[in-house]
Structure formats: structure tokens, C-alpha cells
Amino acid sequence: MNTIIDYMKRNYKILLAVVCLSVTLFAFKMNSGNENDADPDKDKLLLELLTFVLEKGHYSPAVIDDAFSKGVYKDFIQALDPSKRFFLQSDIDEFAKYETDLDDQLINKDLTFFNLAYDRLMQRMEEGKLIYKSVLSKPFDYTIDESFNTDYEKAPYAKTSAELKDKWRKQIKLSTLSSLVDRMEMQDNKNKTGVDKSVKEPVVQVKEGEQFDQSYYDKTKNTAVETGKTKTFVELEKETRESSAKSLDEYFGFIKDLDRNDWFSVYINSITARFDPHTNYLAPEEKERFDVSISGKLEGIGARLQKKNDYTEISELISGGPAWRGKQLESGDLIMKVAQGDKEPVDVVGMRLDDVVKKIKGPKGTEVRLTVKKVDGTITVISIIRDIVEIEETYAKSSIVNKNGLKYGVIYLPKFYIDFENKDGRDAGKDIAIEVDRLKKAGVNGIVLDVRDDGGGSLSTVVDIAGLFIEDGPIVQIKSAGKNKEVLYDRDKKIEWDGPLVIMVNSFSASASEILAAAIQDYKRGIIIGSKQTYGKGTVQNVIDLNQFVRSSSVGDLGALKTTTQKFYRINGGSTQLEGVSSDIVMPDRYAYLKMGERDVENAMPWDKIDQADYKVWTKNSNFNQAITNSKNRIAQNQQFQLVEDNAKWIDSRSEENVYSLNIDKFKLAQTEIEGKAKKYKPILDYKNELKFTSLPSEQEIMAKDAALKEKRERWHEALSKDIYVEEALNVLDDLQAKGIVKKAIPVKFKKDKLAKS
Structure with a gap:
């Protein structure tokens, strides 16, 4: 919900002149290295740039004081763990001593709090992987009289590891229970009518906190017919756990793709949000997506990609794009390797989705060669000449x-x-x-x-x-x-x-x-x-x-700052x-x-x-x-x-x-x-x-x-x-x-x- 205007170019030049007066602040040479590695100098430079530009260019700059610090602290912790399933109360107690220090840390370019919170989150996420795998390794007992509250904002943090594991158990149990009831209903409909009612009315799997808009299984039945086979309650219960495990595997696969820079962007945006809700830091990839969003076009092959375990899958071809015109690439194809023209192909299996996208996109008129595994299992190399792609939607x-x-x-x-x-x-x-x-x-x-x-x-x-x-x-x-x-x-x-x-x-x-x-x-x-x-x-x-x-x-690329400069x-x-x-x-x-x-x-x-x-x-x-x-x-x-x-x-x-x-x-x-x-x-x-x-x-x-x-x-x-x-x-x-x-x-x-x- 952003208003971005070319009218601002004149005012932007004024702002640029002001900032350039202090450009020597930022003209020192940076350490080189892998862009995914921790680079404290770059992080400090980014904080210095953001603070300076916001103070000089924002319509109504926030006062950077203890109240500001408390807001940054609250937003960042909530962004890291919105459902309170990673951090323990002891972690929060340890973090709390920095609650009113973040304004000083920002001014001094001190990364102590960010480093502590980031390292602890990585540790707790690794522990979370073990928890969900353990929880889903055995059947749930749905006869126990217990409940789960999905109001995470008011929920307390777990005090012990055992309490945290129980929170995970209940959270997953709610998800599998709603899915189990759905499966039982669908099979019961087939058993009664011979027709899967869900074909006519899509069954919505309910996530935590969502409401239900469908009929549910008659509790007098516990078996039904699905694809010509009667499945027992035990079989259906196992299926729901397997499905939940797959979803969590995909979630943690996505988390694995996030590097330290991504989490540092979260921290920066906790700072910018204190100025107003529409002032945001745009990391390089986010800036590129923003440009595509506002213009409706990009240079590339015209395909939407998604992560599927370690593979990158073609989810959709954009109508009119070069991949669509070529009629060789199809939805469901898995990209194994990417080559620039006649150069040596690079294996992209296990690579971050954003990094795969970078390799596939490129200037109009250039060639990219994709080694893909087709939906029928065959492997082929597809050559595509990049072009301007208009996103019709x-x-x-x-x-x-x-x-x-x-x-x-x-x-x-x-x-x-x-x-x-x-x-x-x-x-x-x-x-x-x-x-x-x-x-x-x-x-x-x-x-x-x-x-x-x-x-x-x-x-x-x-x-x-x-x-x-x-x-x-x-x-x-x-x-x-x-x-x-x-x-x-x-x-x-x-x-x-x-x-x-x-x-x-x-x-x-x-x-x-x-x-x-x-x-x-x-x-x-x-x-x-x-x-x-x-x-x-x-x-x-x-x-x-x-x-x-x-x-x-x-x-390296520092990205961009979207800041509120005027009111209309x-x-x-x-x-x-x-x-x-x-x-x-x-x-x-x-x-x-x-x-x-x-x-x-x-x-x-x-x-x-x-x-x-x-x-x-x-x-x-x-x-x-x-x-x-x-x-x-x-x-x-x-x-x-x-x-x-x-x-x-x-x-x-x-x-x-x-x-x-x-x-x-x-x-x-x-x-x-x-x-x-x-x-x-x-x-x-x-x-x-x-x-x-x-x-x-x-x-x-x-x-x-x-x-x-x-x-x-x-x-x-x-x-x-x-x-x-x-x-x-x-x-x-x-x-x-x-x-x-x-x-x-x-x-x-x-x-x-x-x-x-x-």
C-alpha cells in the first residue's frame, strides 16, 4: 500500500544534495568476501546510512530515545518468533536488559543485541526441528480432554524445554486434528453418495486461529471409502501426521534458505517501522521485486518459480513471455542446472530460490540454458532467449x-x-x-x-x-x-x-x-x-x-530505503x-x-x-x-x-x-x-x-x-x-x-x- 511518485524526483535531488555533504562518512573501503557471510562493517555502514537519511529526509523523524528503543525491541522479538514457539522465557529475560539500550546501540553502530538474538534464534530453530520430528513420530491421542489457545500475542513464553515441546505438540495436534476431520468427512461423503463432495465444494484445511466453513464428519462413523478403498481411523491419522511433517519440512526448508543478511533486514525494518508503518528498508532482492511490482515488467524468461524441497520448480509460465512462447518449459518441471549461454552450467539443486532466480534472470537478448527434469522423468536442456516480460495481472x-x-x-x-x-x-x-x-x-x-x-x-x-x-x-x-x-x-x-x-x-x-x-x-x-x-x-x-x-x-549491493517524505x-x-x-x-x-x-x-x-x-x-x-x-x-x-x-x-x-x-x-x-x-x-x-x-x-x-x-x-x-x-x-x-x-x-x-x- 505504497504511493511511489516520479513527482518526487525534484525533492529527491534536494535530499541527495544534503546527504552528499556527508558522503565522506561512508566512503571507506569495505571488507570483501562471501555476501552471505557475516560482515559487521557492512552492517554498521548500513545502520549509519539509514539513520542519517531518515533523520534528514523523513517527513516527521522519530526521536531516538528509550521509548524508540522499546518499540524496536518489541517489533524485532515479535518478528523473530510471532507464535512464541522458539524462544524460552529465559531467552526473553536475557534479551530484556537491552530493551532500552537499542537507541544507544543504533547511534554507536553496536550489533550486540542483534547478534545475540540472531544466534539464539538459530539455536532454538535447530531444537525446533528435533521437537516437531519427535512429536510427529507417534500417533496423537485425540481422546484426551485438552485444548490449545491460538492467541499468541497474549500467550506466555514457555519457561522450560518440556513446556515448549508441549506447546509444539498441541499446536501440531490442532493442525492434524482439523486435517483428520476433513479426511474423515470426505470419505464419509463418498461412502454415503459414491461422490466426493469435496469435488463440488473444496475442503479448506484450517490453520491455527482460522474458522471453519464446512460440514464435518458424523461421529458415529469411523471408516469411509476413498479412491475405492476403505481406510481405518489409524490409517487416516497416520496420513495427517505425514502431511503435517511434509509441511513443516517445507517450512524449515524455507527458513534454511534465509541467511544472516535476511534476518538483519528484519532488524533494520524493526527500526524503520518506528518512524511510520510505510518506511521500510528494501534489501537488494526485495528492491528488485518492488521495481517489478510497480512497473509490471521484468527482463527474464517469464516463469514463476517455487521451492520444492531442494529443487526449484516451475509453478507457472507467464503468458506472452519467452518461456511460454518457446513451448518447451512446462509447469512442474524441475530446474537442475543453469548456464549463461555456452558457459559451463551451474548446479542449482539445494541453492536458495533467490539465488536461482538471479541466475535465470538477465538482460533482454541474452541466452540462458536450463537443464530440467521434465514431469515425465526425462532430463533435457532448454535454451531460452531472455526478453521483456509483462506481468498481465x-x-x-x-x-x-x-x-x-x-x-x-x-x-x-x-x-x-x-x-x-x-x-x-x-x-x-x-x-x-x-x-x-x-x-x-x-x-x-x-x-x-x-x-x-x-x-x-x-x-x-x-x-x-x-x-x-x-x-x-x-x-x-x-x-x-x-x-x-x-x-x-x-x-x-x-x-x-x-x-x-x-x-x-x-x-x-x-x-x-x-x-x-x-x-x-x-x-x-x-x-x-x-x-x-x-x-x-x-x-x-x-x-x-x-x-x-x-x-x-x-x-556489495546495499539495497534501498523507502521513506515517508510528504503527506497528500x-x-x-x-x-x-x-x-x-x-x-x-x-x-x-x-x-x-x-x-x-x-x-x-x-x-x-x-x-x-x-x-x-x-x-x-x-x-x-x-x-x-x-x-x-x-x-x-x-x-x-x-x-x-x-x-x-x-x-x-x-x-x-x-x-x-x-x-x-x-x-x-x-x-x-x-x-x-x-x-x-x-x-x-x-x-x-x-x-x-x-x-x-x-x-x-x-x-x-x-x-x-x-x-x-x-x-x-x-x-x-x-x-x-x-x-x-x-x-x-x-x-x-x-x-x-x-x-x-x-x-x-x-x-x-x-x-x-x-x-x-x-
Whole structure:
């Protein structure tokens, strides 16, 4: 949920000049060596750089004192052991003497506390491996009357090794118990009907603290049919332990891939979080992922990789990428070796996933040769020429739908992306303009712009997108610490779309999404519909490459710092910080009562207000207020929305229930009771709005040649056809139509059917 802006380049140069005055602080030569080895000099340099840049460049620098130290201490310990299954109380007692010393250690570049905590964690993790293997080596006794509390925040640390082992036992037992009950239910369904019910309704394996949304096994049965074979309780119990052991093996395999630098990054981010929640250190690999995220593209082969034990597996080919075009690499293939062109191949079995990725990625036009074990067991060498890979899921997309004799367009924007390195590259502003133009040519009567779950991105693209819908004027106000405000304008008098407009938001619409929604709302250019309020992030971050402050290249890549440098404000003067944007039309949300916004995050910056900008409200929506009233009345009378609201309250009440019985009979009884209540809310997932969504002709031509894209679009259209929120947004477009637009009459019988379902 970050707003990263090219607008900041001018301010960044000022900051750079300030920092460069002290560049000699960081110009000494570093020790060379393996980048995964401990390098205290590099760590101290990193702390010095971060402290200096944050104090000079942050919008509101934190005071580095004992209170600061306590916050760093708390965040770091919690990050190392969130479920309190590694550290003992004696470890915490030993760490506690540093609780108010970390501010001094930071100033003096002292790594004593980090080294102690890191070394102890490595020791406790090795002990944890032995514990889980021992716990899973023998069957659980599910007849014992005991329970487990998953509220880790309030749970105490284990005082002894025996107590810690018992905590592991109960934690694993809960996981295997929920899995065991699932398996028994699936087989019981087959035994009763001959059909595995899970094929129709996917069974969700419940993790610690999660709730259950499915039927559970009838306790009078203890055997069932699965794949033509009856399995006993003993066999099923063994299967669950084996499955749990595999999951924990994979977890510890992932942990094994983390080196000291990774854990030091955790420590650094415990420091940066004291400034505000959106100031973060980006280690080199993380910086690279961030760049890909914000631009939506990378240079490589176009494949998603995942770790599978010691192997690197192809999990997905990115549509349109060189690996996808080559048709030789497949999902499920295991990468054994990687060679750069005709050079000697390097064995990557057992290598860290990030290191494998580094070897496979590379500049456009270069060759990489992969030795892969195919899914059929054969081993082959595949040559791929790297290219620019666009991650399609990053980009805007649109659909059209016919409703009541009118045609509407729906545009989904997952993030406000931009390519900072290439001004001619794709960005959200240009792409939304293209989608609007295509929808106009298709003859739509209204547009829904969906920014639900859009966490933000480039501010310049927000200005461009908002400018598509107004003649000209201010879009957002920016304020730096100790400076006068600056207003960003749309200066193009051209209006790309002057018809009915609805912006869809939810509680995860953040940052740039909130700027767009706020501008459209302040102008009364369109109607904002969605959750009660958006996320509430009203701050601007700038990414600073730390490598430019060091003259010696022997230090290695230092990564980057993303720091809060400014706050943005609506054109009416109010901040979106904490408060977000309140929807004109509030639709019930299943997660409305859970704490998930900026206002619920520790150390968030405060709300404030500045003078409003000079702007003129849009006057061409004659039935604007009536459309809002009509929608509120529909929602209030709609049984489906009432069910969602009731479900939200139930979910909120369930969120405080953290104690689970580990006795199988009591566990099943409790879950049966929960499922009995949850069945009431099943119609929420089964809802269909009876609308048919299709791609525009230009995209249909591409889909005819791209099966992967066709499948993705069909899944999206299916999701839209089940989305009651999109349906109501289209209803609002209906109500916004000018009086001269004639809508097709709806048969009375159809109206009654719709009311009966709503």
C-alpha cells in the first residue's frame, strides 16, 4: 500500500544534495568476501546510512530515545518468533536488559543485541526441528480432554524445554486434528453418495486461529471409502501426521534458505517501522521485486518459480513471455542446472530460490540454458532467449455488459503502475485512457472504475486518470515538512469521458486509490460506492538507492530505503490519513468490523487538514443525489446485502474465539455448531447477478490466439457475474442516465424473480 511518485524526483535531488555533504562518512573501503557471510562493517555502514537519511529526509523523524528503543525491541522479538514457539522465557529475560539500550546501540553502530538474538534464534530453530520430528513420530491421542489457545500475542513464553515441546505438540495436534476431520468427512461423503463432495465444494484445511466453513464428519462413523478403498481411523491419522511433517519440512526448508543478511533486514525494518508503518528498508532482492511490482515488467524468461524441497520448480509460465512462447518449459518441471549461454552450467539443486532466480534472470537478448527434469522423468536442456516480460495481472483490463437495454463498461485497475526507467513504457494513466477510448467506441452508456484491493502506486498516474473525467483543475495537494503546499493539476481541458461514472472501493483501496476516489468525490464527478471507508493511507514515500552514497564497489549491493517524505491532501483540504475516503454509498462488507485499516496500525501518522484548493464542482449530473438515495434504498431492502451485514457481525464475534478443543468428539461438535451457523451464509458465495460480461473486440482477437489469457478473462467474467457489488454499481449507472436515455422495460415477472432472490 505504497504511493511511489516520479513527482518526487525534484525533492529527491534536494535530499541527495544534503546527504552528499556527508558522503565522506561512508566512503571507506569495505571488507570483501562471501555476501552471505557475516560482515559487521557492512552492517554498521548500513545502520549509519539509514539513520542519517531518515533523520534528514523523513517527513516527521522519530526521536531516538528509550521509548524508540522499546518499540524496536518489541517489533524485532515479535518478528523473530510471532507464535512464541522458539524462544524460552529465559531467552526473553536475557534479551530484556537491552530493551532500552537499542537507541544507544543504533547511534554507536553496536550489533550486540542483534547478534545475540540472531544466534539464539538459530539455536532454538535447530531444537525446533528435533521437537516437531519427535512429536510427529507417534500417533496423537485425540481422546484426551485438552485444548490449545491460538492467541499468541497474549500467550506466555514457555519457561522450560518440556513446556515448549508441549506447546509444539498441541499446536501440531490442532493442525492434524482439523486435517483428520476433513479426511474423515470426505470419505464419509463418498461412502454415503459414491461422490466426493469435496469435488463440488473444496475442503479448506484450517490453520491455527482460522474458522471453519464446512460440514464435518458424523461421529458415529469411523471408516469411509476413498479412491475405492476403505481406510481405518489409524490409517487416516497416520496420513495427517505425514502431511503435517511434509509441511513443516517445507517450512524449515524455507527458513534454511534465509541467511544472516535476511534476518538483519528484519532488524533494520524493526527500526524503520518506528518512524511510520510505510518506511521500510528494501534489501537488494526485495528492491528488485518492488521495481517489478510497480512497473509490471521484468527482463527474464517469464516463469514463476517455487521451492520444492531442494529443487526449484516451475509453478507457472507467464503468458506472452519467452518461456511460454518457446513451448518447451512446462509447469512442474524441475530446474537442475543453469548456464549463461555456452558457459559451463551451474548446479542449482539445494541453492536458495533467490539465488536461482538471479541466475535465470538477465538482460533482454541474452541466452540462458536450463537443464530440467521434465514431469515425465526425462532430463533435457532448454535454451531460452531472455526478453521483456509483462506481468498481465498488473495491468488494467475492461469488460462490457448489457443491462436493461444499455451497455456499460467495467474497468479494473489492480495498481497504479508506471515504468520509471522508460517514459514510453506502460503506465496506468495511458492504459486507462486507452480502455476508456475503447469503451466509448463500443458505445457504452456508463463506466464503472473498480479500484477495490488496489494498494496504490504512482501519483502521476492518478493525476492522469482523474484528468480523463474532468475538464481541468487540481487533483491532489502535497505538503513536505516545513514547506508550503504544492497542488498537482490536470491542465488538459479535454474530457475523455463525460458520462455517468462510478468508482468502486473497499477497505483495501489505499494511497493512490484514495487520491483518485477523493478527487472524483470532491468534484462530484462520479459516485463512490463500496466499504464504509478506504484504507486511510495519506502519506507519500520516496525510494532512495543507498548504493550511490558509497564510493567503493566492494561493499556489495546495499539495497534501498523507502521513506515517508510528504503527506497528500484532498482538494477540499482534508487528509485521507487514518480516515480514508468515506463512500457515498456504503455497501455491507463481510470484513467491515475487523481491524485492518491504517487507523489500526501502530505508529501511524496523524490526521490533519490544510486549506482547500480552488476547484469547481461538476454540474452535469442532474440526478446525482437521487441516484445515491435510490441505491441506499435498494441496499436497505436487499436480503442478500442484509445477509452480508449479518455475516460481518458474526465474523467479528468469531474473531475473539481462540481456544480449540483437542478432543476429537468435542472438536467435531464445536465445528458442527459453527457450520450450522455458517450454512446460513452460504447463499453469499452462491449468488449470481444474471449478467453476462464479455471482452472488447480488440481483446477477443488476442484471446483467440492466447489460451492462457482467454482462461484468465473467462475466470474474471465469471467472478463479475457473481459479484453483487458490481451489480449495484451498474444499478447506480442506470440511475445516473440522462432523461433522454431510454432504458428497456423489464417484464414484471422478472422483477418479482429478482426481488425474491435479493
